[in-house]
Amino acid sequence: MAENVLPTPKPIIPICAAIYRPFAPLAYAFIRFCTGAIFVPHGIQKLSGGATADKFVVALGLANPAPWAATMGMIELAGGIMLALGLLTRPAALLLAVELLVMIFAVHIHNGFAWNSGGVQYPVMLLALCIAALFRGGGRYSLDRLIGREF
Amino acid sequence: MTAIIDETCPSDGAKPIIPGLAGFYRCAGPFGYAFVRIVTAALILPGGVEKLFYGGVYRIAAGNVVKAGFSEPLAWAWAVCILESFGALMLAAGLLTRPVAVAMAIEMAVITFRIHFGAGFFWADHGYEFALMLMLMCLAFAAGGGGRYSLDRLIGREF
Numbered sequence: 001m002a003e004n005v006l007p008t009p010k011p012i013i014p015i016c017a018a019i020y021r022p023f024a025p026l027a028y029a030f031i032r033f034c035t036g037a038i039f040v041p042h043g044i045q046k047l048s049g050g051a052t053a054d055k056f057v058v059a060l061g062l063a064n065p066a067p068w069a070a071t072m073g074m075i076e077l078a079g080g081i082m083l084a085l086g087l088l089t090r091p092a093a094l095l096l097a098v099e100l101l102v103m104i105f106a107v108h109i110h111n112g113f114a115w116n117s118g119g120v121q122y123p124v125m126l127l128a129l130c131i132a133a134l135f136r137g138g139g140r141y142s143l144d145r146l147i148g149r150e151f
Numbered sequence: 152m153t154a155i156i157d158e159t160c161p162s163d164g165a166k167p168i169i170p171g172l173a174g175f176y177r178c179a180g181p182f183g184y185a186f187v188r189i190v191t192a193a194l195i196l197p198g199g200v201e202k203l204f205y206g207g208v209y210r211i212a213a214g215n216v217v218k219a220g221f222s223e224p225l226a227w228a229w230a231v232c233i234l235e236s237f238g239a240l241m242l243a244a245g246l247l248t249r250p251v252a253v254a255m256a257i258e259m260a261v262i263t264f265r266i267h268f269g270a271g272f273f274w275a276d277h278g279y280e281f282a283l284m285l286m287l288m289c290l291a292f293a294a295g296g297g298g299r300y301s302l303d304r305l306i307g308r309e310f
Contacts, residue, residue: 009304011310028183038284055275121281128191133183135179135182136179137176149166
């Protein structure tokens with residue numbers, strides 16, 4: 001535990017330390033939670049709306065898209081919830097990262113960079129967040145840590 | 152020096168189920184937070200460069216800034232432009248991380264709620280999720296500060 005406590009610089013406005021002390025340790029957990037949570041609506045959309053619900057799945061041009069849309073929907077719903085809670089954080093992050101890599105190289109890379117034309121900007125951000133979760137795992141505030149074992 | 156529990160370095164409370172991976176986690180873990188901060192900033196930067204050098208500042212002054220309901224649109228357009236270019240560079244380097252992150256979180260909140268909110272959540276329909284995600288990440292950087300790998304930490308003073 002000792003290595004988890006680092007001396008951090010004294011704030012230029014000293015009173016701010018009182019704000020930072022409770023919130024700074026939560027930064028990573030907050031990042032992990034938001035990353036997982038943002039996938040959940042996508043999972044629900046694909047599971048409830050089927051293969052045509054997401055135009056990026058349609059853009060894959062698969063002959064039989066329904067089972068793939070359902071698979072992606074389950075990865076996004078279950079993986080998103082697990083990442084948000086920090087349960088099996090690394091396997092969940094890995095599944096989401098693989099899905100994002102496939103989507104980036106199959107669809108988004110052809111749309112350029114800008115997110116509002118369906119480009120790589122946003123999926124690359126999500127990929128980076130999943131890679132960070134792969135590096136870092138659940139962290140201090142996660143079910144993995146509560147259980148005491150993690151991948 | 153104040154000792155704040157630093158979530159950006161590994162806390163090896165849990166044993167990996169695959170023990171051989173512990174070494175990788177110990178090496179890679181501390182970079183997770185800086186990696187997120189740098190990538191987020193790097194993805195904001197092209198928009199700032201476009202606004203700064205390719206006339207984007209006038210485009211948004213006539214478009215989104217007005218749509219968001221600001222008077223003096225050109226002044227606000229320049230603020231957005233400087234924030235997304237120099238601000239993004241500072242965020243990537245971890246220089247004055249917290250003030251830049253707060254400013255950017257406010258900008259992203261305006262974009263989320265005043266520009267894209269009407270289009271719904273999904274980014275495929277030009278919804279707000281990307282702007283919301285950037286806002287949330289900037290809030291995380293405002294809470295966490297520069298962290299272990301940042302100019303703030305190198306200088307030894309931070310806001």
